[in-house]
Amino acid sequence: MDPSYRVRNSSALPSPALLVYPEKIRNNTALALAIAGNPERLWPHIKTHKTQEITAIQREAGIRKFKCATMAEAEMLARCGVKVVLLAYQPVGPNIPRLVELCQRYAEVSFLVIADDRRIAAELSEQFSRAGGRIEVLLDIDPGMGRTGVAPDEKAVELYLELGKLKGIVAGGLHCFDGHNNQEDPEARMSAARECLAALDLLQDRVQRRGGKVPRRILGGTSTFPCYAKLGNVELSPGTCFLQDWHNLKRYQDLPFQPAALLFARVVSKPASGRVTVDAGCKAIASDPPAERGIVYSDEGFKPLFQSEEHWVFEVQDSQRFKVGDELYILPTHICPTFALHQSVRVVDASGDWVDSWPVLARDREL
Amino acid sequence: MDPSYRVRNSSALPSPALLVYPEKIRNNTALALAIAGNPERLWPHIKTHKTQEITAIQREAGIRKFKCATMAEAEMLARCGVKVVLLAYQPVGPNIPRLVELCQRYAEVSFLVIADDRRIAAELSEQFSRAGGRIEVLLDIDPGMGRTGVAPDEKAVELYLELGKLKGIVAGGLHCFDGHNNQEDPEARMSAARECLAALDLLQDRVQRRGGKVPRRILGGTSTFPCYAKLGNVELSPGTCFLQDWHNLKRYQDLPFQPAALLFARVVSKPASGRVTVDAGCKAIASDPPAERGIVYSDEGFKPLFQSEEHWVFEVQDSQRFKVGDELYILPTHICPTFALHQSVRVVDASGDWVDSWPVLARDREL
Numbered sequence: 001m002d003p004s005y006r007v008r009n010s011s012a013l014p015s016p017a018l019l020v021y022p023e024k025i026r027n028n029t030a031l032a033l034a035i036a037g038n039p040e041r042l043w044p045h046i047k048t049h050k051t052q053e054i055t056a057i058q059r060e061a062g063i064r065k066f067k068c069a070t071m072a073e074a075e076m077l078a079r080c081g082v083k084v085v086l087l088a089y090q091p092v093g094p095n096i097p098r099l100v101e102l103c104q105r106y107a108e109v110s111f112l113v114i115a116d117d118r119r120i121a122a123e124l125s126e127q128f129s130r131a132g133g134r135i136e137v138l139l140d141i142d143p144g145m146g147r148t149g150v151a152p153d154e155k156a157v158e159l160y161l162e163l164g165k166l167k168g169i170v171a172g173g174l175h176c177f178d179g180h181n182n183q184e185d186p187e188a189r190m191s192a193a194r195e196c197l198a199a200l201d202l203l204q205d206r207v208q209r210r211g212g213k214v215p216r217r218i219l220g221g222t223s224t225f226p227c228y229a230k231l232g233n234v235e236l237s238p239g240t241c242f243l244q245d246w247h248n249l250k251r252y253q254d255l256p257f258q259p260a261a262l263l264f265a266r267v268v269s270k271p272a273s274g275r276v277t278v279d280a281g282c283k284a285i286a287s288d289p290p291a292e293r294g295i296v297y298s299d300e301g302f303k304p305l306f307q308s309e310e311h312w313v314f315e316v317q318d319s320q321r322f323k324v325g326d327e328l329y330i331l332p333t334h335i336c337p338t339f340a341l342h343q344s345v346r347v348v349d350a351s352g353d354w355v356d357s358w359p360v361l362a363r364d365r366e367l
Numbered sequence: 368m369d370p371s372y373r374v375r376n377s378s379a380l381p382s383p384a385l386l387v388y389p390e391k392i393r394n395n396t397a398l399a400l401a402i403a404g405n406p407e408r409l410w411p412h413i414k415t416h417k418t419q420e421i422t423a424i425q426r427e428a429g430i431r432k433f434k435c436a437t438m439a440e441a442e443m444l445a446r447c448g449v450k451v452v453l454l455a456y457q458p459v460g461p462n463i464p465r466l467v468e469l470c471q472r473y474a475e476v477s478f479l480v481i482a483d484d485r486r487i488a489a490e491l492s493e494q495f496s497r498a499g500g501r502i503e504v505l506l507d508i509d510p511g512m513g514r515t516g517v518a519p520d521e522k523a524v525e526l527y528l529e530l531g532k533l534k535g536i537v538a539g540g541l542h543c544f545d546g547h548n549n550q551e552d553p554e555a556r557m558s559a560a561r562e563c564l565a566a567l568d569l570l571q572d573r574v575q576r577r578g579g580k581v582p583r584r585i586l587g588g589t590s591t592f593p594c595y596a597k598l599g600n601v602e603l604s605p606g607t608c609f610l611q612d613w614h615n616l617k618r619y620q621d622l623p624f625q626p627a628a629l630l631f632a633r634v635v636s637k638p639a640s641g642r643v644t645v646d647a648g649c650k651a652i653a654s655d656p657p658a659e660r661g662i663v664y665s666d667e668g669f670k671p672l673f674q675s676e677e678h679w680v681f682e683v684q685d686s687q688r689f690k691v692g693d694e695l696y697i698l699p700t701h702i703c704p705t706f707a708l709h710q711s712v713r714v715v716d717a718s719g720d721w722v723d724s725w726p727v728l729a730r731d732r733e734l
Contacts, residue, residue, distance in 0.1 A: 070677065089677060090691070093633055116636055140636075268459055269516065277514055288674065310436045325460055344733075
């Protein structure tokens with residue numbers, strides 16, 4: 001492990017604790033901006049960190065527009081001064097009036113939302129127009145991932161044109177997340193992205209030939225935003241790369257973002273020779289995706305055996321080099337749900353001192 | 368699904384939300400007490416719910432002693448009036464002075480802690496005696512699970528006798544968690560528990576022959592506490608059974624606890640025929656243990672395909688019966704880490720109304 005990750009005043013730091021390194025977040029942000037070419041194209045997805053202070057780092061770099069997934073994240077962004085907020089989640093049930101209320105409360109903020117369902121569009125229309133407001137709605141397109149959205153076919157053209165006719169709604173363009181385009185080979189990924197964009201181009205053509213307007217297209221996550229950045233007139237919404245994690249680090253060797261968040265842990269037991277148990281359980285590090293949940297970044301030779309809620313048991317060849325109380329640094333496989341497990345993150349400055357704590361505010365679903 | 372789980376005023380309830388049913392928690396508590404035979408034998412593990420109000424339900428049933436895994440859980444118990452608190456986790460680093468401070472702040476509370484390491488025992492001794500206090504320490508025994516603790520052999524005898532000689536420490540007995548004794552067959556489980564207790568009996572004999580005292584033995588989780596309740600002079604520490612979850616419900620058919628917590632969710636998209644996407648991602652339901660994360664309890668025929676942070680995608684044969692916005696009730700496979708994902712739970716009364724919210728206080732690691 002690069003020694004710049006080590007905390008100098010660690011003895012006062014209770015474990016488990018999630019560490020963040022603002023200098024490294026700044027570097028990752030600069031790299032994301034260089035890839036995007038222009039801050040106006042970039043919508044960082046803040047589900048990754050849910051944190052006002054990291055949003056501030058991204059804004060200091062010139063980023064104005066942010067994407068989020070929950071009502072609480074949208075509210076957090078508005079609360080910390082962001083003026084353009086995309087809620088990339090179709091609201092249902094009481095989240096529709098909550099969204100109307102949020103837009104009224106933060107009238108200076110431009111909120112955008114996605115939809116893929118005729119009935120939800122009609123409800124948005126009815127509730128926003130009744131409240132005397134309006135909201136920009138992006139049609140959510142399914143690029144073959146099969147999670148949300150409509151296929152970019154004739155029905156999508158009809159639905160998009162319908163959006164444009166509804167009161168209280170502005171048809172704001174297309175949203176498309178292609179999480180299945182996670183090919184390790186950059187060429188294969190580029191080719192998949194090209195195909196996805198071609199389908200959107202075609203859809204846009206058909207909409208425009210019938211008089212519709214497509215003001216913007218917001219596309220891709222960390223794996224494909226560099227592809228779309230090269231391919232053309234689209235806006236980009238990476239998330240994970242600002243903090244970087246083990247999954248992306250090992251998978252996308254063409255994207256040199258550096259880890260900017262680590263889990264700090266200690267050995268809490270050595271139940272047998274060759275075995276070390278650490279105070280990092282599944283309540284401190286995400287267990288999604290399945291399989292390997294992170295790697296011990298500070299030390300070699302740790303093979304995970306099993307994890308409980310507050311324990312992680314490893315096989316370690318020469319376990320005698322560790323004693324109970326020893327410190328470890330773990331790189332999480334998936335940093336986004338890991339952040340949501342912590343009430344706050346500990347801030348480590350460039351000299352290696354733990355100097356502050358930042359609340360992971362939007363892990364709460366109601367602020 | 369038993370209709371008593373359905374929320375009557377659900378239209379005002381934002382999703383995803385974790386529901387609790389106090390009447391059902393009371394029933395489970397009564398059953399746990401009936402199995403234990405005597406409240407003095409029962410130490411409910413509150414890592415399951417991390418909640419003051421559920422602790423209060425358990426106390427109303429006559430339970431006085433509680434077990435927990437984190438400093439925050441210990442503090443929460445002291446704060447809500449519990450007088451006997453077992454921290455079943457060996458403290459390391461700054462958690463040792465934090466524990467000293469906690470014991471001083473709540474001088475009316477008897478705290479117990481576990482240890483399995485000579486150096487940690489010495490640190491506890493030094494820091495507690497320096498502060499003019501003392502703490503009851505239970506030796507943590509590894510019954511073959513291989514997570515924490517020492518094997519019940521001659522070294523354990525020596526270590527236990529040493530505990531008894533250290534200032535600031537009282538050797539309080541033995542703690543043993545046998546999470547690997549999770550056999551579906553009640554007879555096989557009973558047999559494993561009998562073996563585990565026999566090893567502890569032997570250890571206790573050897574300690575006593577050398578003049579040591581073993582005031583108590585605290586043993587077993589939900590799967591084995593009914594075994595130990597029958598086997599003899601031990602105290603019991605089940606956790607999950609008070610809320611019950613899908614893992615235990617399907618696995619331990621001899622333990623008729625009823626689900627008392629469900630995840631409330633809504634359909635947020637229908638990206639294709641035969642496919643339904645729900646607003647229950649891995650930030651709302653635990654993904655540990657690996658594999659199936661829960662079942663749709665209110666409806667039949669849901670086959671999980673994949674889950675993201677805020678989405679869960681299912682294959683459903685006749686998906687046309689669902690529309691976007693429809694409500695579902697999900698029984699989590701593992702309720703304990705699921706609770707820790709929520710800032711509060713929604714309380715559903717016996718008439719089926721959502722009437723209150725209870726904070727999941729000790730999901731925060733610092734109160």
